[in-house]
Amino acid sequence: MPDVFVAKFSEFPEGDRRIVSAGTTEIGVFHWAGQFYAYENLCLHQGGPACEGVMMHKVEDVLGADRTFQGQTFSKGEMHFVCPWHGYEYDVKTGECAADRKLKLKSFEVVRRGEDIYVVAD
Amino acid sequence: MDLPLSDFRKMEVAEFDTSKLLAHASKQAEERGYHRFPIVDVDSHHYETEAIDEILDYMDDPVIQQLARSARQATAKGPGVLSPGGVGYQDMGGRVMRYATRGMEKTPKDRHRDIHLAQRWMDAIGIDIAIMFPTPMLQLGLHPQVEVEVALARAYNRWLCERVLAHEPRIRSMLYLPFNDAEASYKMVQEFGATKGVVGFMVTSARYRPVHHNSYMKTYALLEEMNLPLAFHAGYNWNDQTVGMMNKFISVHALGFVFYNMVHLANWITNGLPERFPKLKVLWIESGLAWVPFMMQRFDNEYMMRSSEAPALKKLPSDYMRDMFFSTQPMEITDMGMLEQTFRMLKADTQLLYSSDYPHWDFDLPSTIYDLPFLDETAKRNILGGNAMRLFNLDMPVGKMAAAE
Numbered sequence: 001m002p003d004v005f006v007a008k009f010s011e012f013p014e015g016d017r018r019i020v021s022a023g024t025t026e027i028g029v030f031h032w033a034g035q036f037y038a039y040e041n042l043c044l045h046q047g048g049p050a051c052e053g054v055m056m057h058k059v060e061d062v063l064g065a066d067r068t069f070q071g072q073t074f075s076k077g078e079m080h081f082v083c084p085w086h087g088y089e090y091d092v093k094t095g096e097c098a099a100d101r102k103l104k105l106k107s108f109e110v111v112r113r114g115e116d117i118y119v120v121a122d
Numbered sequence: 123m124d125l126p127l128s129d130f131r132k133m134e135v136a137e138f139d140t141s142k143l144l145a146h147a148s149k150q151a152e153e154r155g156y157h158r159f160p161i162v163d164v165d166s167h168h169y170e171t172e173a174i175d176e177i178l179d180y181m182d183d184p185v186i187q188q189l190a191r192s193a194r195q196a197t198a199k200g201p202g203v204l205s206p207g208g209v210g211y212q213d214m215g216g217r218v219m220r221y222a223t224r225g226m227e228k229t230p231k232d233r234h235r236d237i238h239l240a241q242r243w244m245d246a247i248g249i250d251i252a253i254m255f256p257t258p259m260l261q262l263g264l265h266p267q268v269e270v271e272v273a274l275a276r277a278y279n280r281w282l283c284e285r286v287l288a289h290e291p292r293i294r295s296m297l298y299l300p301f302n303d304a305e306a307s308y309k310m311v312q313e314f315g316a317t318k319g320v321v322g323f324m325v326t327s328a329r330y331r332p333v334h335h336n337s338y339m340k341t342y343a344l345l346e347e348m349n350l351p352l353a354f355h356a357g358y359n360w361n362d363q364t365v366g367m368m369n370k371f372i373s374v375h376a377l378g379f380v381f382y383n384m385v386h387l388a389n390w391i392t393n394g395l396p397e398r399f400p401k402l403k404v405l406w407i408e409s410g411l412a413w414v415p416f417m418m419q420r421f422d423n424e425y426m427m428r429s430s431e432a433p434a435l436k437k438l439p440s441d442y443m444r445d446m447f448f449s450t451q452p453m454e455i456t457d458m459g460m461l462e463q464t465f466r467m468l469k470a471d472t473q474l475l476y477s478s479d480y481p482h483w484d485f486d487l488p489s490t491i492y493d494l495p496f497l498d499e500t501a502k503r504n505i506l507g508g509n510a511m512r513l514f515n516l517d518m519p520v521g522k523m524a525a526a527e
Contacts, residue, residue: 015131046487047146054217057128074128082217084143086484089217 022121048085144246151248165477263329287319304337328357394434
């Protein structure tokens with residue numbers, strides 16, 4: 001299958017995402033922290049559009065040196081995208097399910113040719 | 123609409139369309155051929171608070187009605203005095219976006235908005251008939267004023283029958299029983315039991331009334347006589363002292379949605395209600411299934427030693443449970459072997475009823491049943507629709523007659 005055009009680089013800002021089709025396969029493409037990532041838009045849970053939901057940083061507990069609970073915060077480095085059907089969260093940099101890293105969305109290579117961004121479809 | 127996200131970011135959302143959200147569900151329905159057999163969803167929801175002004179038009183008590191309208195104006199949203207619902211995070215901090223955006227969905231004016239919305243998700247998922255329940259009213263049994271529960275229950279039931287059920291045969295309901303008032307519950311069955319679209323009655327489980335109290339016996343007898351099932355719909359109460367010890371909604375939901383049904387089911391069996399009302403069909407909704415084997419094993423074991431405390435029983439507690447009906451959602455598909463044993467223990471082929479709980483955050487699609495590796499095609503079809511059609515004496519959906527032969 002030929003590579004699938006995603007967007008012009010200048011029209012695909014950091015923090016944005018696109019959904020493209022490669023035949024019958026939907027692919028979510030993310031531009032995050034200077035990199036592009038692409039995953040099949042099919043949640044491993046019940047098949048929801050996993051790549052179409054909100055992007056939220058991982059929530060982390062804050063513990064004191066004495067292991068007491070001090071509150072919660074958002075991760076500085078780990079960003080998740082969330083399936084809008086049921087809330088399954090995926091690591092945008094790996095496609096791994098945040099709740100069980102053994103589960104991983106099918107990933108696709110993203111390439112830049114000049115000003116154009118493409119997904120390399122299987 | 124801007125959705126608040128982490129790190130002070132926002133996400134702009136311009137529209138919401140149920141059919142688009144559920145496009146992948148439509149694909150599942152097509153791939154699995156759901157058009158070949160009836161699918162009945164025994165637990166789905168709408169948001170009655172979005173029509174609260176219409177519902178209040180049906181309220182008899184002029185003072186409660188005025189209080190409700192006044193409170194609604196003051197708060198500018200929500201039902202005011204009518205809802206005792208407390209803190210909750212069903213939308214997971216906006217991660218399940220439809221909670222925040224559903225109000226943006228556009229519907230034609232020719233029929234009631236709730237009918238249009240239901241038709242959209244039913245068509246997308248592949249459901250022929252949906253039994254619909256309210257949402258915030260699931261906590262109305264916790265209202266401190268019994269008279270408010272009764273007044274709102276009757277207004278809601280009248281509104282639902284006249285504005286929704288009368289106009290869409292694919293939508294049915296088990297009407298709300300104001301269970302904190304036994305006499306009012308009895309009158310509700312008398313008044314609405316034969317109304318078009320009413321297929322039974324429902325008790326919201328999060329409340330503090332024992333189901334074995336003598337005041338309820340005539341209501342059970344009337345339901346039995348009218349061949350109308352009685353359902354207990356699970357719910358949570360974070361203000362409960364025990365539940366209040368849990369500081370995470372995940373814990374409150376995981377245990378709370380089972381706890382009250384466990385209490386009611388324990389009372390129902392140990393007080394011999396299945397023997398007193400042998401033809402009354404009882405359905406337990408939205409507690410999932412993992413609790414069923416636990417209750418069966420726990421009560422069978424204790425009954426063998428303490429049968430003197432439950433002298434009305436003529437068989438094991440688990441045998442009575444196998445005469446009852448259970449809805450599937452939220453079905454715990456985490457250990458396929460355990461799930462298979464659970465199906466065996468509760469006689470899923472005849473007693474289990476598919477439910478979606480759509481549009482709530484933990485809804486289940488029909489594929490959660492259809493894709494199970496240990497079910498044959500007949501069992502799948504029974505659970506997805508056949509069992510419910512027999513339980514509720516439903517007519518075959520249009521277009522499915524040939525498929526069901």
